[in-house]
Amino acid sequence: MGTLNVLRVRVDSERCQGHNRCCSLAPELFEADELGNARVKGDGKVAAGLEAKAKLAVANCPEHAVRLGNE
Amino acid sequence: MSKHPPVVDWATDFDHRDPRWVENPYPIWDELRGRCPVAHSDRFQDGAYFPSRYAEVREIAYDSEHFSSRRVIVRETKVPPQPAPPITSDPPEHTPARKLLLPAFAPQVIAKLEPRTRALCRELLDAIGDAGTCDGAVDYAQHIPVRLIAHMLGVPEKDGDLFRRWIHLVLEVGISDESVILPTLKEMSVYFATELKRRGAKRGEDLISFLLDAKMDGQPVPEIHMIGTLRLLLIAGIDTTWSGIGASLWHLATHPEDRRRLAADATLMPTAIEEFLRAYAPVTMAREVVKETTVGGCPFKENGQVLLSFPAANRDPAMFADADKVLIDRAENRHAAFGLGRHRCLGSNLARLEMTVAIEEWLARFPEFRLADGAKVTWSEGTVRGPRRLPLALG
Numbered sequence: 001m002g003t004l005n006v007l008r009v010r011v012d013s014e015r016c017q018g019h020n021r022c023c024s025l026a027p028e029l030f031e032a033d034e035l036g037n038a039r040v041k042g043d044g045k046v047a048a049g050l051e052a053k054a055k056l057a058v059a060n061c062p063e064h065a066v067r068l069g070n071e
Numbered sequence: 072m073s074k075h076p077p078v079v080d081w082a083t084d085f086d087h088r089d090p091r092w093v094e095n096p097y098p099i100w101d102e103l104r105g106r107c108p109v110a111h112s113d114r115f116q117d118g119a120y121f122p123s124r125y126a127e128v129r130e131i132a133y134d135s136e137h138f139s140s141r142r143v144i145v146r147e148t149k150v151p152p153q154p155a156p157p158i159t160s161d162p163p164e165h166t167p168a169r170k171l172l173l174p175a176f177a178p179q180v181i182a183k184l185e186p187r188t189r190a191l192c193r194e195l196l197d198a199i200g201d202a203g204t205c206d207g208a209v210d211y212a213q214h215i216p217v218r219l220i221a222h223m224l225g226v227p228e229k230d231g232d233l234f235r236r237w238i239h240l241v242l243e244v245g246i247s248d249e250s251v252i253l254p255t256l257k258e259m260s261v262y263f264a265t266e267l268k269r270r271g272a273k274r275g276e277d278l279i280s281f282l283l284d285a286k287m288d289g290q291p292v293p294e295i296h297m298i299g300t301l302r303l304l305l306i307a308g309i310d311t312t313w314s315g316i317g318a319s320l321w322h323l324a325t326h327p328e329d330r331r332r333l334a335a336d337a338t339l340m341p342t343a344i345e346e347f348l349r350a351y352a353p354v355t356m357a358r359e360v361v362k363e364t365t366v367g368g369c370p371f372k373e374n375g376q377v378l379l380s381f382p383a384a385n386r387d388p389a390m391f392a393d394a395d396k397v398l399i400d401r402a403e404n405r406h407a408a409f410g411l412g413r414h415r416c417l418g419s420n421l422a423r424l425e426m427t428v429a430i431e432e433w434l435a436r437f438p439e440f441r442l443a444d445g446a447k448v449t450w451s452e453g454t455v456r457g458p459r460r461l462p463l464a465l466g
Contacts, residue, residue, distance in 0.1 A: 017415035020178050020423075024341065035170065036177035036420065059403040060345075062411055 005070045007046040009054050011038045015065035022057035022066050029054055030066075038065070075114060075247070082107035085121050086114050087145070087355070087378060088246065093452045097395065100383045109369035116149045117374040120360075121383075125407070127367040128384035131358060131377060132411040134366075135161050138358035138377060140414060144242065144454050145357045145376045148249040153256055155303035156296055158414065165413060171287045172300065172417055175278060181420040184219065188425055191218050192432040199465070204443055207320040207461035208313070215429050216312040219421070220305060225277025226266060233262075238310050242454045256302065263301040267294065278304065304418075311353050312422045314457020316429045318351035319344070321458050322397060323430075324442050329399050334438040337431070343399035344427050349406035350397045352382040353455050356410065381407045382456065440465045 009029050011022070018036040022029070028050055030038050046054045046068070058066045078089045081099050086092065092099055103110050103123040110121040122128050131138050139161050141152040152159065157168035174180065195214055199205045217231040237255055245252040266279050274280040282297045292300075323330040333339050358377040365371065385406045388394040409416035416422065442448065443462040451459050 017412060018173070018177075018419075019409060019415060020420055023178060032178045034177060035173040037173075056402060060405055062405050062407055062409075063415075 007051065007054070008044040008069065008071050009040055009046060009057065010044050010067045010069075011040055012065045012067065013037065013039075015063045017063050017065075019062050021060045021062070025060060026050065026053035026057045030057060082110045083112070084114065085110045085112045085119075085378075087121075088452050093450050093456075096382070096456070097386055100380075100386055101395070104383075104387060108367050115145055115147055115376050117376060118372065119145050119376040119378055120369070120371055121378045121380065122367060123380065123383045123387075124367070125384040125387040125390035128379060128381065128407065129411050130366050131379060132407075132414070134364075135165075135413070137360060137362045137364040137371065139361045140165075140356075140358060142359045142376065143357050144246065145378045146245065146249060146252075147247050149376075150249050150252050153252070153299075154296075155299045155306075157300075157417070158303050158307065159299075162413075167288050168296070168300070169413070169417070171282075171285055171292065175281060176417050176420060178420045181424055184223075184421070185424060185428060187222065188215070188219060188428045189432060191215065192429050193436075196432060196436045201466075203466060204462065204464055207324070207463045208317040208458045209460065211433070212316040212320065212429070212457075212461075213310075213313045215316060215425055216309045219425060220308040223278050223308075224266075224301070224304065225270070225275045225279055234305055234309060238306055241306060242310065243452050246453045259302045259305070260298050263298045264294070266301075267297060307416075308418050308421070310451065310455050310457070311416075311418075312425045314353035314451065314455050315348065315351070315422060315426050317458040317461055318353065318456075319347040319426060319430050320433065320463070321448065321461055322347060322351065323434075324440055324461070324463055326397070327441065329397070330434075330438075330440075333399060333430075334434045339399055340427060340431060342401055342404070344423060344430065345404045345406065346397055346399050346401045347426070348408040348423075349385045349391070349401075349404055351456075352385050352406065352408035353457050354408070354410075354416070355380045355382060355454055355456070356414070357454075381410060437465045 016037045022038050023032050031041050033039050054068050058068050075086050075088055078086050100123045108124045112119045141159050143158055157165050160168045195211050218228050221228045240251045240255040270280045270283055285292055333343050356379040358379055360371045360373050360375040363373050386394050409419040440463050443464045446462040448458055449460040
C-alpha cells in the first residue's frame with residue numbers, strides 16, 4: 001500500500017464559481033475548463049516541491065472549493 | 072429626487088451618497104462593524120440594510136431563497152425590475168443565462184486579449200508623453216475598459232463618451248433620481264437593437280455575433296434577453312475596471328515605498344493586484360429581500376433593499392489579518408472583490424488582465440509619480456467606487 005499518504009488536491013465543483021485563483025497560483029496543479037471553472041490536472045497528485053503552491057491555492061479560494069489532503 | 076441631509080448616525084440612517092462615505096468609507100465601516108454589524112436606513116424605498124462584516128455579506132450572497140438579485144442597485148425610489156441577465160437572474164433562470172456567457176469569458180479566452188490590452192495602454196501612455204502631469208483617471212484608466220469592451224462587442228471605440236454617460240446616469244444619478252433610468256435603458260436598448268440588426272445581416276468576430284448564434288437550453292436566445300445581457304456587459308465592464316485601475320494608481324501615487332518596490336520587482340505584481348482588489352474593491356452590489364429572514368441576528372423585512380458591500384467584507388478584521396493595511400505581498404487573500412457564490416463577476420478574468428497590464432505598462436513608463444501639488448482627487452458615488460479625478464505629477 002505504497003500509495004497511502006499521497007498528497008492530493010481536489011476541486012469541489014459544486015462550490016467552484018470560477019474565480020480562477022487556484023489556476024493562477026498553481027498552474028501545475030489546476031486548469032480551467034471551457035466554462036472557466038477549475039479542475040485538477042491529471043490525478044491531482046501534488047508532486048514534491050509543489051506543496052506550498054497547493055496550500056496557497058487552498059488559502060486563496062474565495063468559495064472554499066479547493067481541498068488538500070492525504071488519500 | 073430629494074436632497075439627502077448629512078448623516079448623523081450611520082447605524083440607523085446610513086447613506087452611501089454622503090460625501091464622507093464617498094471620500095473615505097473605511098472608518099465608517101470599521102465603526103459599524105464594532106457596534107452594529109447590520110446598519111439600516113429609511114432613506115431608500117422600503118428601507119435598506121447594510122451588512123459590514125464578511126460573514127453576513129457571504130451568507131446573503133449565498134442565499135437566493137431570501138435575497139433576490141432582481142434589483143442589483145439600491146435606489147431611493149425603486150423602478151420596476153429591468154432584467155439584465157444573468158446579473159439580475161435568480162435560480163432557476165440564472166444557470167442557463169450564465170452558462171451562455173461563461174465560455175466567452177473563460178481565462179484561456181481572455182488571455183488572448185493581452186497583446187491588444189498592452190498596445191492600447193501604450194497608446195494612451197504615448198499620448199500623455201512627457202507632459203509631466205496628467206490625470207490618471209481621465210487620461211488613462213477610463214479609456215482602457217471602454218476600448219476593450221468596444222472591441223469585444225464590435226462597436227465603435229468613439230462611442231466611449233456615450234457609454235460613460237449611460238453608466239453615470241444608471242449607476243450614479245439614478246440612485247437618487249429614478250426618472251433618468253428608464254429613458255437611459257431605452258436608449259441603450261435601441262443602440263443594441265440596431266447593432267443586433269447589423270450583425271443579423273453580417274456576422275463579425277464579436278460578442279454580439281456570438282449571442283446571435285448561441286443557444287440557451289437548446290433554443291436561440293430571445294432578442295430581449297440579448298439586449299438585457301448586452302446592456303449588462305457594457306455597464307459592468309467599464310467603470311468597474313476603470314475604478315480598479317484608478318484606485319491602484321492612487322495607492323501607488325500616495326505610497327511611494329510600495330510604488331518603488333513594485334516597480335523594482337515584477338514578481339510582486341500578482342499579489343499586489345489582488346491586494347488592490349481587496350482593499351479598494353470597486354463594486355457594491357444589492358439584493359432585495361423576497362422572504363423575511365434573520366441574518367447576523369438582525370431581521371430583514373420583505374421588500375427591503377440590501378447594500379451588499381464586498382468592499383466592506385474585504386476590510387473585515389475577523390477575516391483578514393491587518394485588514395486596514397495594504398500589503399502588496401499578502402500571500403493569503405481570500406477576498407470577495409468579484410463577489411461570492413453563483414453571481415461571481417463574469418468579467419473577473421478580463422478585469423484582472425486589464426488591471427495587471429495597465430499597472431505594468433504604467434510603471435514601465437512612469438516609475439516615478441505622485442499626486443500633483445494641490446491635487447483634488449474625486450471619487451465616484453454609489454455602486455462603483457474609484458477615482459474620477461486623479462491629477463498626477465510624473466517623473
